[in-house]
Amino acid sequence: MDPSGPKYFTIIDYVIFALLLVASMSIGLYYAFTGGRQSTTREFLFADRNMKCLPLSLSLMATFQSAVAVIGTPAEVYANGTQYWFIGCSYILGLLIPAHIFIPVFYRLHLTSVYQYLELRFCKAVRICGTVTFIFQMVIYVGVGIYTPALALNAVTGFHLWGAVLATGLVCTVYTTLGGLKAVVWTDVFQTIVMFTGQLAVIIVGVQQAGGPSEVWVKVRDGGRISGIDLNPDPTVRHTFWTLGVGGVFLMLSLYGVNQAQVQRYLSSRTEKEAVMSCYMVFPCLQVALMLSCLMGLVMYACYGNNSPLEQQYIKSKDQMVLYFVMDMLQNFPGLPGLFVACLFSASLSTISSAFNSLATVTMVDLIKPHYSMTEARATLLSKMLALSYGIICLAMAYVVHLMNSSVLQAALSIFGMVGGPLLGLFCLGIFFPCANSIGAVIGLAAGLLVAFWVGIGGFLARMSSSVVPPFNSTNTVAVTPDNITITAVTAVIDAASRPVGLDGFYSLSYMWYSALNSSTVVVIGLIISFMTGPTKGDDVASGTVYPVVRTARSLLYKLMQPSAWCTSPPEQKVRCYHDCTIKYIAALGDFTVVKGLVHPKTNPVINYSPSCRFTPVRPSFIFGTQIKIFLMKSKRYMTHPYTAI
Numbered sequence: 001m002d003p004s005g006p007k008y009f010t011i012i013d014y015v016i017f018a019l020l021l022v023a024s025m026s027i028g029l030y031y032a033f034t035g036g037r038q039s040t041t042r043e044f045l046f047a048d049r050n051m052k053c054l055p056l057s058l059s060l061m062a063t064f065q066s067a068v069a070v071i072g073t074p075a076e077v078y079a080n081g082t083q084y085w086f087i088g089c090s091y092i093l094g095l096l097i098p099a100h101i102f103i104p105v106f107y108r109l110h111l112t113s114v115y116q117y118l119e120l121r122f123c124k125a126v127r128i129c130g131t132v133t134f135i136f137q138m139v140i141y142v143g144v145g146i147y148t149p150a151l152a153l154n155a156v157t158g159f160h161l162w163g164a165v166l167a168t169g170l171v172c173t174v175y176t177t178l179g180g181l182k183a184v185v186w187t188d189v190f191q192t193i194v195m196f197t198g199q200l201a202v203i204i205v206g207v208q209q210a211g212g213p214s215e216v217w218v219k220v221r222d223g224g225r226i227s228g229i230d231l232n233p234d235p236t237v238r239h240t241f242w243t244l245g246v247g248g249v250f251l252m253l254s255l256y257g258v259n260q261a262q263v264q265r266y267l268s269s270r271t272e273k274e275a276v277m278s279c280y281m282v283f284p285c286l287q288v289a290l291m292l293s294c295l296m297g298l299v300m301y302a303c304y305g306n307n308s309p310l311e312q313q314y315i316k317s318k319d320q321m322v323l324y325f326v327m328d329m330l331q332n333f334p335g336l337p338g339l340f341v342a343c344l345f346s347a348s349l350s351t352i353s354s355a356f357n358s359l360a361t362v363t364m365v366d367l368i369k370p371h372y373s374m375t376e377a378r379a380t381l382l383s384k385m386l387a388l389s390y391g392i393i394c395l396a397m398a399y400v401v402h403l404m405n406s407s408v409l410q411a412a413l414s415i416f417g418m419v420g421g422p423l424l425g426l427f428c429l430g431i432f433f434p435c436a437n438s439i440g441a442v443i444g445l446a447a448g449l450l451v452a453f454w455v456g457i458g459g460f461l462a463r464m465s466s467s468v469v470p471p472f473n474s475t476n477t478v479a480v481t482p483d484n485i486t487i488t489a490v491t492a493v494i495d496a497a498s499r500p501v502g503l504d505g506f507y508s509l510s511y512m513w514y515s516a517l518n519s520s521t522v523v524v525i526g527l528i529i530s531f532m533t534g535p536t537k538g539d540d541v542a543s544g545t546v547y548p549v550v551r552t553a554r555s556l557l558y559k560l561m562q563p564s565a566w567c568t569s570p571p572e573q574k575v576r577c578y579h580d581c582t583i584k585y586i587a588a589l590g591d592f593t594v595v596k597g598l599v600h601p602k603t604n605p606v607i608n609y610s611p612s613c614r615f616t617p618v619r620p621s622f623i624f625g626t627q628i629k630i631f632l633m634k635s636k637r638y639m640t641h642p643y644t645a646i
């Protein structure tokens, strides 16, 4: 291994990199000139609402998997071992909950932007607050996403920094602007394949250079890089099972449950079932992505051990490790460095394009359309101009990120928690708490953002000041204390003394808890303010905007415990439903008759109903699902209460 100086790209590397950009552009152009030629907003922003589950799931994964994860995760595993891998546990609930709670609610409301939900459930002001918060979140995130690969590339290969930033930003802006969501999704698919291929190639060559898989295993095991599950309940420890596996669920919910970029994909699928399936399929894709990046960290450790290029001062930051490793290991494999750089840029392009498209959507749908009426052609043109202007704003943001300096993975995940967390809380307040009102929602969101920035910035400053005066840690103590017995005692004392208390304790909260903390703040403050200002009454909540948690749980429990109570009698009388929801059962209680059937009021509003029923008041324990209004065909009389549907 020759560790000296920066390595340079060969012509093949440049060609491979250029091919990636050309291919992505071509996909954009293809969708600009086929189908409806992107002439309607429905096509430009929702891919004609006709997407299938496989491309959607790859695209869903690609959106929040950027160069940040590709170079940040291996650097984390190299430095601190495989504890981070436990974030994979959070994917289970982090995808099941969106699939079965958020998708059904949003899909059935036929939304165009997820913030429209906030207006339906609360009011216009809440919608605008939500939209602005989202724009803020994505613009910062994209800044990190564009800048990260360019910086790493620049530091290690001498590739021009702002040239790379501009190339990514421009290519991405062009194909997003021309090809709409179809181009975004299909470039995501292509770019995901390039990303996986690049990572796999580096891992394979790396393992070979390190002397084979068993050698890698021995080295990482002896180097203490295989972490067992850490069940320490202390919330200030950066990575434990609890911070990653439980705190991570909230992070995942803010990304996969309520983020416009993802919800837009769910909404663009052909059917609700397909949307749910695509959410399920994200699980294996994310696990593969996580595995590849963790393995890369281990292989890197096997090659360098504790002799990291960072310590040898070949590079300046942890985030340059992966590219240094790639250039170092692959210099005798012309084309492979180019493939990996393509992998890195693929990861970022797929993120940036999704962000541009979703930003254009919300600006159009939430901020412009409700206030100015315009023709479809003008609206589409404006959407395209918006995608373009966000491209330029994000390029400017990349420059701001350039001025800050922290580990990119932690920075990105902190942004998700600090801005995405309060947004998650806002949606949870609406979906799970029928009593929450608009004032509660706005003040709750403000409180959540306030706490987020207080803890986030407080923590950042605290870390900055503590890194000036390096704190004692156990390794320092071992080095200076000759006697083993005193080591433990001294370490324990220092640990106890340095455990942060009071406000410092608050500031040292693990960044993996940010999403959970901030979303809970919004819910708690939102509920308190709602109760103080007069909670919303059940009947005043727009139908379909609340997820009936208690009723769903009760009906599940009921079905489990008393399945025989569901009896069906021959249908004879018609019942008409005037409610926009799917009805599976109509339970007419009193004499306990249940009619089974699947009804959608738009397509088939009539359901057969047994005549033996009398319309006596419902016993509360038998309410299943939302209440519906039904119409008796025979008597032409509206019955609003005795019938419920699930």
Ligand SMILES: CC(C)(CO)[C@@H](O)C(=O)NCCC(=O)O
Binding pocket: 064, 065, 066, 067, 068, 069, 070, 087, 145, 255, 286, 290, 351, 409, 412, 413
């Ligand atoms: C979104 C998660 C946390 C899911 O593992 C992951 O993709 C990740 O760590 N992303 C970091 C941000 C980024 O890659 O842009």
Ligand code: NA
Binding pocket: 061, 062, 063, 064, 065, 066, 067, 346, 347, 348, 349, 350, 351, 352
């Ligand atoms: Na991506």
